[in-house]
Amino acid sequence: MKVCILASGSKGNSILVSGSETNILIDAGLSCRKILERLNQVGVDENSIKALFISHEHSDHIRGAGPIVRKLGIPLLINQLTFNAANYRLGKVDYVKFFENGKPFTFNEFLIEPFSVPHDSADNSCFKIRERDSKQKLVILTDLGYPTKLVKEKTKDPSTIILESNHDFDKLINGPYEWWLKQRINSxxxxxSNSQACELIDEIINPNLENIVLAHLSEENNEPEIAYNEMLKILNAKKSDCNLYVAYQHKPTDWIEV
Ligand SMILES: [Zn+2]
Ligand SMILES: [Zn+2]
Structure with a gap:
């Protein structure tokens, strides 16, 4: 299994997970046209995409969702509360499959464990994904206010983690946003934040963790170098040789072998 982050940040998120037989998308926060462009850029035939999974109803995760499932004729996988909250922006969707946070299920060759995280949305799903015959696990962990006990439990054994590192606390507090928005992001x-991401890794890191991809970086309240260097300090202090990447807003990452 390998993964490519097509886009990451408050202007749109989409992650491509490629299994031994099929490909799936997690979130479609760019326009349908842009997602298809990026698939093309990374050499993936749009007809190989077999499902779109949605984490939550914020527009940076669902902007292109309706158009993409209609264009590709694929099912939308989503939890009920998120669907209720997103429904009016999705338009007509012919094939919806509901999952429940906390209940693992299979889709093609993938085993998927959706789990809840605290976020200002109806019922945000983060995902742990592996292929049926593999021990390698991917955890996608973005759009959460803090790492709960459950999050720490779920992040104990992945080989690859896509981890939110949204803002530098000082840049957020001293930055241009209005006070209510600063409070919302920090709540x-x-x-x-970068520091919260670092604290989590400091706590859960183990030799099985091979890749960390810092994701959902704020363009206003963070810098890729700041997030990267802060995490690198943790990895160095732990004498870890885990690979460290930063996902971009405006272009896809390289493929990362989970
Ligand atoms: Zn988001
Ligand atoms: Zn969100």
Whole structure:
């Protein structure tokens, strides 16, 4: 299994997970046209995409969702509360499959464990994904205010983690946003800061963790170098040789072998 982050950040998120037989998308926060462009850029035939999974109803995760499932004729996989909240922006969707956070299920060759995280949305799903015959696990962990006990449990054994590193706390507080928005981002239902991401890794890191991809970076309240260097300090202190990447807003990452 390998993964490519097509886009990451408050202007749109989409992650491509490629299994031994099929490909799936997690979130479609760019326009349908842009998602198809990026698939093309990374050499993936759009007809190989077999499902779109949605994490939550914020527009940076669902902007292109309706158009993409209609264009590709694929099912939308989503939990009920998120669907209720997103429904009016999805338009007509012919094939919806509901999953429940906390209940693992299979889709093609993938085993998927959706789990809840605290965020200012109806019922945000983060995902742990592996292929049926593989021990390698991918955890996608973005759009959460803080790492709960459940999050720490779920992040104990992945080989690859896509981890929110949204903002530098000082840049957020001293930055241009209005006070209510600063409070929202910093709250327990907001987004993980660089330091919170580092604290989580410091706590859960183990030799099985091979790749960390820092994701959902704010363009206003963060810099890729700041997030990267802060995490690198943790990895160095732990004498870890885990690979460290940063996902981009405006272009896809390289393929990462999970
Ligand atoms: Zn988001
Ligand atoms: Zn969100």
């Amino acid at each position: 327990k239902n907001g987004h993980l």
